[in-house]
Amino acid sequence: MHVLGIDVSRGKSSCALLHDHTVIKEFRIIHNKSGFSKLKSVITNDLPLTAVFETTGVYSRALTRFFNDEGLQYLEINPLESSIRMAGLRRQKTD
Structure with missing residues:
Protein backbone atom coordinates (compact mmCIF):
# COMPACT_ATOMS: atom_id res chain seq x y z
CA MET A 1 0.00 0.00 0.00
CA HIS A 2 1.09 3.53 -0.73
CA VAL A 3 0.97 6.34 1.83
CA LEU A 4 0.89 10.02 0.98
CA VAL A 23 10.04 7.69 -0.53
CA ILE A 24 9.02 7.41 -4.16
CA LYS A 25 8.22 11.02 -4.93
CA GLU A 26 8.30 14.38 -3.17
CA PHE A 27 6.40 17.40 -4.43
CA ARG A 28 4.61 20.57 -3.34
CA ILE A 29 1.15 21.79 -4.16
CA ILE A 30 -0.62 25.10 -3.80
CA HIS A 31 -4.17 24.93 -2.48
CA ASN A 32 -5.82 25.94 -5.74
CA LYS A 33 -7.39 24.19 -8.73
CA SER A 34 -4.10 23.36 -10.48
CA GLY A 35 -2.49 22.17 -7.24
CA PHE A 36 -5.33 19.79 -6.47
CA SER A 37 -5.29 18.59 -10.08
CA LYS A 38 -1.61 17.71 -9.64
CA LEU A 39 -2.41 15.93 -6.37
CA LYS A 40 -5.21 13.94 -8.00
CA SER A 41 -2.94 12.79 -10.83
CA VAL A 42 -0.43 11.42 -8.32
CA ILE A 43 -3.13 9.68 -6.29
CA THR A 44 -4.92 8.03 -9.22
CA ASN A 45 -1.67 6.62 -10.60
CA ASP A 46 -0.65 4.91 -7.36
CA LEU A 47 -3.72 3.23 -5.87
CA PRO A 48 -4.38 1.87 -3.26
CA LEU A 49 -3.30 4.89 -1.26
CA THR A 50 -4.08 6.55 2.05
CA ALA A 51 -3.24 10.21 2.61
CA VAL A 52 -2.22 11.31 6.12
CA PHE A 53 -2.05 14.88 7.41
CA GLU A 54 -2.44 16.86 10.61
CA THR A 55 -5.57 18.89 11.19
CA THR A 56 -4.36 22.48 11.06
CA GLY A 57 -7.62 24.40 11.34
CA VAL A 58 -8.42 26.54 8.33
CA TYR A 59 -5.24 25.51 6.49
CA SER A 60 -6.21 21.83 6.22
CA ARG A 61 -9.87 22.43 5.35
CA ALA A 62 -9.12 22.69 1.63
CA ASN A 68 -14.21 14.21 0.54
CA ASP A 69 -15.27 15.55 -2.86
CA GLU A 70 -13.09 13.01 -4.68
CA GLY A 71 -14.16 10.14 -2.43
CA LEU A 72 -10.54 9.35 -1.60
CA GLN A 73 -9.24 7.70 1.56
CA TYR A 74 -7.48 9.98 4.04
CA PRO A 79 -1.66 17.61 16.15
CA LEU A 80 -1.64 17.18 19.94
CA GLU A 81 -2.05 13.42 19.66
CA SER A 82 0.69 13.10 17.06
CA SER A 83 3.02 15.21 19.21
CA ILE A 84 2.45 12.93 22.19
CA ARG A 85 2.97 9.77 20.13
CA MET A 86 6.10 11.10 18.44
CA ALA A 87 7.66 12.15 21.77
CA GLY A 88 8.36 8.52 22.58
CA LEU A 89 10.14 8.00 19.25
CA ARG A 90 12.59 10.86 19.51
CA ARG A 91 15.97 10.52 21.12
CA GLN A 92 16.49 12.68 24.13
CA LYS A 93 19.61 14.79 24.26
CA THR A 94 21.94 13.82 27.09
CA ASP A 95 24.44 16.66 26.94
Whole structure:
Protein backbone atom coordinates (compact mmCIF):
# COMPACT_ATOMS: atom_id res chain seq x y z
CA MET A 1 0.00 0.00 0.00
CA HIS A 2 1.09 3.53 -0.73
CA VAL A 3 0.97 6.34 1.83
CA LEU A 4 0.89 10.02 0.98
CA GLY A 5 2.23 12.12 3.85
CA ILE A 6 1.19 15.76 3.66
CA ASP A 7 2.67 18.64 5.65
CA VAL A 8 -0.02 21.33 5.51
CA SER A 9 0.79 25.01 5.78
CA ARG A 10 -0.90 28.25 4.80
CA GLY A 11 -2.05 27.96 1.19
CA LYS A 12 0.34 25.15 0.27
CA SER A 13 1.43 21.65 1.23
CA SER A 14 4.58 19.56 0.98
CA CYS A 15 3.86 15.96 0.02
CA ALA A 16 5.82 12.71 0.08
CA LEU A 17 4.60 9.52 -1.55
CA LEU A 18 5.88 6.37 0.18
CA HIS A 19 5.74 2.66 -0.59
CA ASP A 20 7.12 0.12 1.89
CA HIS A 21 8.78 2.90 3.94
CA THR A 22 10.63 4.21 0.86
CA VAL A 23 10.04 7.69 -0.53
CA ILE A 24 9.02 7.41 -4.16
CA LYS A 25 8.22 11.02 -4.93
CA GLU A 26 8.30 14.38 -3.17
CA PHE A 27 6.40 17.40 -4.43
CA ARG A 28 4.61 20.57 -3.34
CA ILE A 29 1.15 21.79 -4.16
CA ILE A 30 -0.62 25.10 -3.80
CA HIS A 31 -4.17 24.93 -2.48
CA ASN A 32 -5.82 25.94 -5.74
CA LYS A 33 -7.39 24.19 -8.73
CA SER A 34 -4.10 23.36 -10.48
CA GLY A 35 -2.49 22.17 -7.24
CA PHE A 36 -5.33 19.79 -6.47
CA SER A 37 -5.29 18.59 -10.08
CA LYS A 38 -1.61 17.71 -9.64
CA LEU A 39 -2.41 15.93 -6.37
CA LYS A 40 -5.21 13.94 -8.00
CA SER A 41 -2.94 12.79 -10.83
CA VAL A 42 -0.43 11.42 -8.32
CA ILE A 43 -3.13 9.68 -6.29
CA THR A 44 -4.92 8.03 -9.22
CA ASN A 45 -1.67 6.62 -10.60
CA ASP A 46 -0.65 4.91 -7.36
CA LEU A 47 -3.72 3.23 -5.87
CA PRO A 48 -4.38 1.87 -3.26
CA LEU A 49 -3.30 4.89 -1.26
CA THR A 50 -4.08 6.55 2.05
CA ALA A 51 -3.24 10.21 2.61
CA VAL A 52 -2.22 11.31 6.12
CA PHE A 53 -2.05 14.88 7.41
CA GLU A 54 -2.44 16.86 10.61
CA THR A 55 -5.57 18.89 11.19
CA THR A 56 -4.36 22.48 11.06
CA GLY A 57 -7.62 24.40 11.34
CA VAL A 58 -8.42 26.54 8.33
CA TYR A 59 -5.24 25.51 6.49
CA SER A 60 -6.21 21.83 6.22
CA ARG A 61 -9.87 22.43 5.35
CA ALA A 62 -9.12 22.69 1.63
CA LEU A 63 -7.44 19.27 1.68
CA THR A 64 -10.27 17.73 3.70
CA ARG A 65 -12.79 19.04 1.20
CA PHE A 66 -10.71 17.79 -1.75
CA PHE A 67 -10.50 14.24 -0.35
CA ASN A 68 -14.21 14.21 0.54
CA ASP A 69 -15.27 15.55 -2.86
CA GLU A 70 -13.09 13.01 -4.68
CA GLY A 71 -14.16 10.14 -2.43
CA LEU A 72 -10.54 9.35 -1.60
CA GLN A 73 -9.24 7.70 1.56
CA TYR A 74 -7.48 9.98 4.04
CA LEU A 75 -6.61 10.20 7.71
CA GLU A 76 -6.58 13.47 9.62
CA ILE A 77 -4.47 13.38 12.76
CA ASN A 78 -4.94 15.62 15.77
CA PRO A 79 -1.66 17.61 16.15
CA LEU A 80 -1.64 17.18 19.94
CA GLU A 81 -2.05 13.42 19.66
CA SER A 82 0.69 13.10 17.06
CA SER A 83 3.02 15.21 19.21
CA ILE A 84 2.45 12.93 22.19
CA ARG A 85 2.97 9.77 20.13
CA MET A 86 6.10 11.10 18.44
CA ALA A 87 7.66 12.15 21.77
CA GLY A 88 8.36 8.52 22.58
CA LEU A 89 10.14 8.00 19.25
CA ARG A 90 12.59 10.86 19.51
CA ARG A 91 15.97 10.52 21.12
CA GLN A 92 16.49 12.68 24.13
CA LYS A 93 19.61 14.79 24.26
CA THR A 94 21.94 13.82 27.09
CA ASP A 95 24.44 16.66 26.94
